[in-house]
Amino acid sequence: MRHYRIGLLMLAAIMLFYTIPPLHSHAAAQQDFVLSMDKRTVGHQGKIIVTASGKVTDLYGFEAAFTYDSTRLRLISEESEAMFSGFSVPPIVEGNHIIVAHTKIGEKPLENGQTALYQLVFEAIGHTGDAVVEWTSLKSVDGGLRTTEQSPNVSATVKVTPANDPQLGLGSVTIPPPALVNGNRAVPHIVLDGRAAIASVAQDILEQLFSASAPSASGKRKAIIEMTAQEGANEYELSIPADFFKGRSGARSLEVQSAIAAVTLPDTVFEANEMQDASQIELRIAAADTSRLSQSLKNKLKDKPVVDLELSIDGKPVHWNNHQAPITISMNYEPTAEELMRPEHIVIWYIDNEGEVIRIPSGRYNPDTGRVTFTVTHFSQYAVVFDIKSFRDLAGYAWAQWEIEVLASKGIIQGVSDSNYAPDQQLTRAELVTLLVRALGLHAETKADASFADVKSSDYYGEPVAIAKKLGIALGKGNNQFHPMQPVTRQEMMVLSMRAMEAAGIVLSAANDAELNRFQDQALISSYARDAVITLVSEGIIQGKGSAIQPQSTATRAEMAIVLYKIYNKLMEV
Secondary structure, three states: HHHHHHHHHHHHHHHOOOOOOOOOOOOOOOOOOOEEEOOOEEEOOOOOEEEEEEEEEEEEEEEEEEEEEEOEEEEEHHOOOOOOOOEEEEEEEEEEEEEEEEEEOOOOEEEEEEEEEEEEEEEEEOOOOOEEEEEEEEEEEEOEEEEEEEEEEHHHHHHHHOOOOOOOOOOOOOOOOEEEEEEEEEOOOOEOOOOOEEEEOOOHHHHHHHHOOOOOOOOEEEEEEOOOOOOOOOEEEEEEEEEHHOOOOOOOOEEEOOOOOOEEEEEEEEOOHHOOOOOOEEEEEEEOOOOOOOHHOOOHHOOOOOEEEEEOOEEEEEOOEEEOOOOOEOOOOOOOHHHHHHHHEEEEEEOOOOOEEEEEEEOEEEEOEEEEEEEEEEOOEEEEEEHHHOOOOOOOOOHHHHHHHHHHHHHOOOOOOOOOOOOOEOOOOHHHHHHHHHHHOOOOOOOOOOOOOOOOOOOOHHHHHHHHHOOOOOOOOOOOOOOOOOOHHHHHHHHHHHHHHHHHOOOOOOOOHHHHHHOHHHHHHHHHHHHHHHHHHHOOOOOEOEEEEEOOOEEEEHHHHHHHHHHHHHHHHH
């Protein structure tokens, strides 16, 4: 067995070269080796995938030896394979020992850095209990056919349970080297599994990061996990202790940075009942596979970045959706020269399971950072696009056209049809509240009967009005009536706008009566609206019409677009 094993890799090399220089063994620098499993528990006859990875230099081929618990595991040779292209000798199994060998063919680029080498696939058999797989030796061959022999001596353990055991599928058991920590930032050890970069962070590391994090003005702390860019990786996965999400303090967030996107998770992402028996949470950030999208959508996206986000609980993907705990996404983006002339039209599209596009109002490009940032309350595919949405009836409204087009491109406002906006049309109370809630991303838990008596949950404005009532933005007209179709006056628009901004956490200036001195019709302002008018004038959101503020006039859709645009930009400053 020993002589046969040593000859495996040599045999593969002989197939590729007419003559072979003598092989020399030499001492190698200390290498990093990881043996990882795709689950920590498995039922009888279930499969376990074990991946052997190591930090290599100019690797051309290798021979690796493993031991395993043959009383609990059986190697499935036909499913086991090397992780890069070339020629492999089928696994040799003798007792509880496994030998594998693999080499490149011809003049191919050599492997360097942290590299997944081989994947062993086992079936759980026989006795229940802990089954250990150990990587005992590695003989590597470089491009000059020089050999290096090393002893990884790393292992991974899976618990074999009865087939109906409720603990099945509890995520990865890799025990990586400790993360590098600097202040509130940590860089974890990454293992490449095919094109997936995988890492984990321990709870004690998270506690260390939060202790080093300076609290914000509101007392919140942030920890940062930096998953360094890996050549060839098209997805990044981080395993996070569920204990982080069980605290639900609302005062902690975890930012996971990757080459594809950065994702900031508040500790309130999951409901308490979802975390009751959870051990690990896996966050997956991937470059989306767009091959199944319609051709028309592919043409619109072209080469724009599309990110695919997923959360799993103990290895099981979940359809996460939580309006009370928005997650912030940030992506690098290089605009074209045309796009830089109108950067506010760099927006975010959500692509649903049917391939339909929904605009995300919070999407915004920051020229200073070169990143697009947006918030989401559910995970799916999100694309960065450049989109200018315009309407045919904006002639004569140049003073509002920019604002209307920007807000329409972001999905905040909509036309009365796909081609017309109706800028001079009177604004209704339903429209106003819907726009404010959408632009500011406001959410609240509401019951089916929590709205006004004259507002149905099935109305397009039903949910926004219920949210506005719950947050104290819309107080109604008495007798639990809202009068949704009633035109709204300019002073009502200002009152509701101020309340909405306060609900969104926007800090507003203190009211100063002197701000109204330039308006000759200030006496027409109702007492209930006076503070709101003063505040919005002070903030530059309302400018008036010459020397008049026209508080009793009916607001138009064009006027509201101007106000909404300024409010939206105030929100971005928070």
